[in-house]
Amino acid sequence: MLLCLLRIHLRPHRRSVALLGLLQLVQILATLALPTLGAAVIDNGVVRADSGYITRTGLAMLAVALVQIAASVAAVALGARTAMAMGRDLRSAVFRRVLDFSAREVGRFGTPSLMTRTVNDVQQVQVLALSAFGVVVSAPLMCLGSIALALQQDVPLSLLLVALMVAVGMSFGLILGRTDPFYARMQKQLDRINGLLRERITGVRVVRAFVRDAHEGARFGRTNSELRDISLRVGRLLATVIPLVLLVLNAFMAAVVWFGAHRIDAGAMRFGALSAFLSYLTLITMSVVMVTFVCLPMPRARVSAERIQQVLATEPSVAAPSEPYARCPQPGQLSLYGAGFRYPGAKEPVLHGIDLSVRPGETVAILGSTGSGKTTLLNLVLRHFDATDGAVHVGGVDVRTLDAAVLRRTVGFVPQRPYLFSGTVASNLRFGDPDATDDELWHALEIAQARDFVRLLPGGLNAPLTQGGTNVSGGQRQRLAIARTLLRRPDIYLFDDCFSALDHATDAALRAALEPEISRATVVTVAQRVSTVRRAGRIVVLDAGRVAATGTHEELLRTSTTYREIARSQLTAITGDHDGTGTDAAAATTLQEAVHGLDGQL
Numbered sequence: 001m002l003l004c005l006l007r008i009h010l011r012p013h014r015r016s017v018a019l020l021g022l023l024q025l026v027q028i029l030a031t032l033a034l035p036t037l038g039a040a041v042i043d044n045g046v047v048r049a050d051s052g053y054i055t056r057t058g059l060a061m062l063a064v065a066l067v068q069i070a071a072s073v074a075a076v077a078l079g080a081r082t083a084m085a086m087g088r089d090l091r092s093a094v095f096r097r098v099l100d101f102s103a104r105e106v107g108r109f110g111t112p113s114l115m116t117r118t119v120n121d122v123q124q125v126q127v128l129a130l131s132a133f134g135v136v137v138s139a140p141l142m143c144l145g146s147i148a149l150a151l152q153q154d155v156p157l158s159l160l161l162v163a164l165m166v167a168v169g170m171s172f173g174l175i176l177g178r179t180d181p182f183y184a185r186m187q188k189q190l191d192r193i194n195g196l197l198r199e200r201i202t203g204v205r206v207v208r209a210f211v212r213d214a215h216e217g218a219r220f221g222r223t224n225s226e227l228r229d230i231s232l233r234v235g236r237l238l239a240t241v242i243p244l245v246l247l248v249l250n251a252f253m254a255a256v257v258w259f260g261a262h263r264i265d266a267g268a269m270r271f272g273a274l275s276a277f278l279s280y281l282t283l284i285t286m287s288v289v290m291v292t293f294v295c296l297p298m299p300r301a302r303v304s305a306e307r308i309q310q311v312l313a314t315e316p317s318v319a320a321p322s323e324p325y326a327r328c329p330q331p332g333q334l335s336l337y338g339a340g341f342r343y344p345g346a347k348e349p350v351l352h353g354i355d356l357s358v359r360p361g362e363t364v365a366i367l368g369s370t371g372s373g374k375t376t377l378l379n380l381v382l383r384h385f386d387a388t389d390g391a392v393h394v395g396g397v398d399v400r401t402l403d404a405a406v407l408r409r410t411v412g413f414v415p416q417r418p419y420l421f422s423g424t425v426a427s428n429l430r431f432g433d434p435d436a437t438d439d440e441l442w443h444a445l446e447i448a449q450a451r452d453f454v455r456l457l458p459g460g461l462n463a464p465l466t467q468g469g470t471n472v473s474g475g476q477r478q479r480l481a482i483a484r485t486l487l488r489r490p491d492i493y494l495f496d497d498c499f500s501a502l503d504h505a506t507d508a509a510l511r512a513a514l515e516p517e518i519s520r521a522t523v524v525t526v527a528q529r530v531s532t533v534r535r536a537g538r539i540v541v542l543d544a545g546r547v548a549a550t551g552t553h554e555e556l557l558r559t560s561t562t563y564r565e566i567a568r569s570q571l572t573a574i575t576g577d578h579d580g581t582g583t584d585a586a587a588a589t590t591l592q593e594a595v596h597g598l599d600g601q602l
């Protein structure tokens with residue numbers, strides 16, 4: 001998996017990789033030439049007292065050493081650049097894939113795990129690539145070249161080198177093979193720490209309000225300690241690698257000196273050859289140590305590569321159409337044909353056979369008690385999920401075949417809990433229209449009843465907003481989100497109970513300002529309060545995921561028991577008046593008057 005991932009993501013950098021290989025080849029050839037030249041200096045220069053030969057060969061050795069240094073510096077710089085570029089590309093690939101995920105895939109992996117995979121797991125692969133680039137060509141070449149040149153010096157002694165390679169390989173395999181499960185647990189533990197941290201920071205007020213600091217601190221401490229324990233166990237295993245490898249290498253070095261001395265004594269080997277042999281053994285030792293340093297991060301990178309690949313290989317369940325429609329034949333038309341939806345893993349559907357058609361210029365309100373499926377219905381229009389039954393059409397085209405960019409341009413959505421991004425008021429508003437002028441931003445703010453408070457912010461349009469918009473109130477956030485959507489000028493507006501945090505006066509002023517602005521658009525507004533929806537041209541009452549009734553406020557008060565019950569329960573909650581039963585007509589009249597009367601207080 002690791003190799004496959006590296007191969008794919010190094011493909012765009014193949015020229016750099018090839019140049020890197022070339023530089024390492026030059027570096028190794030130069031490194032390997034030095035001991036042979038040194039042996040020649042001893043055997044032909046020192047032994048024969050030929051100072052001219054010593055000077056000439058010495059100068060050649062100096063030139064070779066300079067080439068070796070230059071090639072090695074260039075290889076390190078190029079290796080680092082290539083590894084960083086690959087890490088950047090891999091991070092982008094994971095990020096882009098995550099952006100394509102629907103809520104289903106995000107739920108499957110979990111946000112904290114996706115964050116760990118995008119940042120930490122990619123980092124592990126990048127670290128491995130960085131260290132591997134330094135040795136991937138040079139270490140094997142240096143090792144094999146040293147063995148080949150050592151063979152030239154003395155064949156029987158070279159057999160020791162083969163035994164050395166087998167011993168080192170076995171020591172490696174024994175230890176590193178045992179670290180994989182620990183690394184898998186380590187990365188999972190990082191996911192948990194990320195999750196806890198995220199929850200702890202975003203829910204800090206709740207944690208404090210419920211005096212759960214100590215409990216939450218202990219929960220984090222436990223997970224943190226578990227991560228430390230796993231890291232220590234891996235660390236202990238890895239700490240044995242280098243001493244073990246050095247022990248094996250030094251034992252072999254002693255054996256070479258011992259056998260070599262005997263062979264010189266027996267006249268079977270020259271002194272210069274033993275000196276060159278020892279130099280080659282040192283080079284082999286160096287290459288083994290270099291490989292050791294690459295092998296240490298390898299198991300973790302392997303686990304990380306698998307986690308990254310899981311993300312990259314996951315196809316978004318809301319798939320892009322193969323031949324997308326880029327035009328809507330009926331602009332602004334929104335239709336649901338028997339649409340149903342069941343959340344993944346849930347036993348029962350939350351929406352059943354919803355039929356709904358909304359034309360441009362029409363405002364439809366969807367009313368229902370909490371959990372009746374209102375938000376889910378809007379999510380089907382936005383294609384956050386695909387309907388599991390029936391179909392959803394936008395502009396006369398099934399959303400599953402409509403180009404995603406066209407769908408997003410056509411439908412403007414203001415969620416129940418809007419999200420603002422770190423930046424300024426203006427940068428957030430320009431999510432709606434990047435080319436909007438300041439005047440257009442102020443106009444949208446005026447309609448959304450946000451002009452006055454933005455004016456008072458230090459910097460006005462350039463006032464800073466923190467991540468999530470946490471430095472403005474819930475109602476201010478809602479108004480900024482409405483202004484942001486107005487700037488998009490979509491054909492279809494979906495308002496998901498986004499007026500709930502506004503006081504009555506602001507709510508009324510906003511609706512009055514909004515009406516002429518979006519009068520030609522298709523508007524679907526979700527609400528729980530009867531008083532909020534009663535002016536809508538059509539109200540759809542949703543009950544346990546089914547359309548229970550449709551009509552105007554007056555019609556529904558007369559004809560729909562569910563609507564009357566909702567209205568009655570809301571009145572009872574406000575007035576404490578438990579009466580209001582009796583005949584349908586009488587109840588409808590009473591409720592109608594009560595709703596009208598309370599309108600000013602809600």
Ligand SMILES: Nc1ncnc2c1ncn2[C@@H]1O[C@H](COP(=O)(O)OP(=O)(O)OP(=O)(O)O)[C@@H](O)[C@H]1O
Nearest residue numbers: 343346350368369370371372373374375376377528
């Ligand atoms: N991601 C999810 N996975 C599983 N079930 C979900 C998920 N989101 C919502 N549900 C369930 O689907 C049902 C409908 O939820 P939905 O959010 O659409 O209701 P709603 O009418 O918008 O409620 P509210 O008015 O409280 O916002 C609820 O029973 C809820 O528990």
